[in-house]
Amino acid sequence: MATPPPFTRSSGTVANPLLGVSGTRIETSDGTPVRLRGAGLGGWMNMENFITGFPGNEAATRSAMREVLGERRYELFFDRFLTVFFDEADAALLAGKGVNCLRLPVNYRHFEDDARPFEIREEGFAHLDRVVDLCARHGIYTIIDLHSLPGYQNHQWHSDNPTHLALFWAHPHFQDRVVRLWEVIADRYKDNPWVAGYNPVNEPADDSGQVLPAFYDRLAGAIRAVDPRHILFLDGNHYSTDFAVFGEPIENAVYTCHDYARAGFARSGGYPGDTDGTWIDKEQVEEAFLRRTAYMRKTNTPVWVGEFGPVYTGDPARDEQSARLLADQLEIYRRHEASWSIWTYKDVGLQGLVHIAPGSAYHRHFAGFMAKKHRLGAEAWSSPDGEIRELAKPLEQLITTEFPGFSGKPFSTRQWLDVLLRHILLGQPLVQEYAELFRGLGDDDVLALADSFALEQCVQRDRLLDLLAGG
Secondary structure, rough: OOOOOOOEEEOOEEOOOOOOEEEOOOOOOOEEEOOEEEEOOOOOOOOOHHHOOOOHHHHHHHHHHHHHHHHHHHHHHHHHHHHHHHHHHHHHHHHHHOEEEEEEEEEEHHOOEEEEEOOOOOOHHHHHHHHHHHHOOOOOOEEEEEEEEOOOOOOHHHOOOOOOHHHHOOOOHHHHHHHHHHHHHHHHHOOOOOOOEEEEEOOOOOOOOOOOOOOHHHHHHHHHHHOOEEEEEEEOOOHHHHHOOOOOOOEEEEEEOOOOOHHOOOOOOOOOOEEEEEEEEEEEHHHHHHHHHHHHHHHOOHHHHHEEEOOOOOOOHHHHHHHHHHHHHHHHHHHHHOEEEEOOOOOOOOOOEEEEEEOOOOHHHHHHHHHHHHHHHOOOOOOOOHHHHHHHHHHHHHHHHOOOOEEEOEEEEHHHHOOOOHHHHHHHHHHHHHHHHOOOOOHHHHHHHHOOOHHHEEEEEEEHHHHHOOO
8 A cells, every 4th residue: 555645735735744743742752742632434334224324234234235235336326435435535525624633433344344354355445545545634643443343343243243242252263264354454454654553352242351461462463463553543452442451551552431421321311410320520520531531541552542422302492402412521531632533524414523414315315214213112222211210110120130140241231122123123124114115216316315325415513623623
C-alpha cells in the first residue's frame, strides 16, 4: 500500500505525523503532543442493526439478502453502500469541524472466510485502503478497529454474534486466526504515518478474566514483530469498562475505555434525572469516567475514550437533554486532556452526527419495517420498551423467583433476556422479512437505496458537529 503524502494546510505542514506514546501523552515522532478527537465509522465495514436499520446480526442479514438479490445485485448494492457511506465529502466535513481521527470498525469476514480460515482475501482491503488514504489527505488519523472477531469476542450483535455466547475466549483456533489477521494488517500499514494505530479487539468480554491479558501479550508480540512503531489501542474487559485484569501496561499502548453514560440510553429518565433509581447529573457522569480510567492514571498512560455518546429519540425535550449530556462529557474530557471518539458518525437517525433524510429512498422503502422493529422492541439499544418488554416481564419475574442466585454474567437478568428475546427470538424472523423487501428490486433501485447514505442526501446535526468542534 502506498504511503499518502504529508498533510498540508495553510497553518503549516505535518512533517512527522507518525504517533507514539510518551508518558501520559500521544505525540508525533518529533514530540508534538496530539489530542485525538474523532468519531467512529460504525455501520460501514462492520454493520450494526440500529445504525442502518436491519435486524439481528450482520452475517445473517447479508446471507438472507444474498439469497433474495442474487450474487451480482448483492455485490452491486454493497459496493455502492460502502463507497458512499464515507467518501470525500464526509472527510471534508469532519476535517472542517476540527476532527483529527476516525476509528474504522471492521468485520473479520471482509478479510477471511470461515470456510477457508487463514486465507486472506486481498479484495477485502479495497474500501479500507480507500478511506485510510482519503482521511490522510484531509489530515485525519485513522485507527483500525477489529470490531467483529471469529468466534465472537462478546455476547452482543455488534460482534456479529448470532447467539449469546462469546466463544472466542474458549477456542485457540479463533485466537490463532486473529493473530494471523493482525500480522497481515500491521504489515500492510506499517509504513503509513496517518494510521494512528491498531485497536485489535473491540469490547472484549472474557468472563474468566484469564485469557484476555495473555492474548494481548501474544498479540502485541506478533504485531510488533512486523510493525514495531504503531500504537496499540487496547480495550478493557467487559465491554471496555474493566481494567482490573491488567498488570503493567504494554509499551507504546493506549488502554481505552468506553464511556456510555446511563442517562444517554433510550430507557433513561432524562438528564439530569433519575434512571433506574439512580440520580445522574454531570457529577455522576464524571465519577463514572474517572472510575473507568483509573488504570490509565495509575500507570501514567494516555486516556482515550474509544466510544461514548447519547441517543436521540426525536422528542425535542429529550434530545435537548442528550445534547446537554454530550456537551458535559466533552467538557470533562477536555478538562482531563482525554482523547475521544464519539459513536457514531452516520446512521438512520438514532445516534449519528449525520443521518439519512426522511425523504430518502432507503427511508421510504424501510420506514414501515423500522417502525415495526421499534413497536416490537426488537433492539435493546434503540427501543427499550415495545411489545416484547411487556411479554418479558413475567418471564423475568419467573427467572428471578425460581433462580434467585442466577446471573447471566456479565448481564443482569433483564439484560440477559434482552439479548435472547430481542436480538435472537425476534431478530431471526425479522431478518427474513427485511430481506424480502429487496425482492423484485432492479439495479437502479438498489443503487438508490445505497445512495441514501451519501452525505449530500443526508441530514447533518449541526449542533452536535459544532459541539465536537469545541471539544
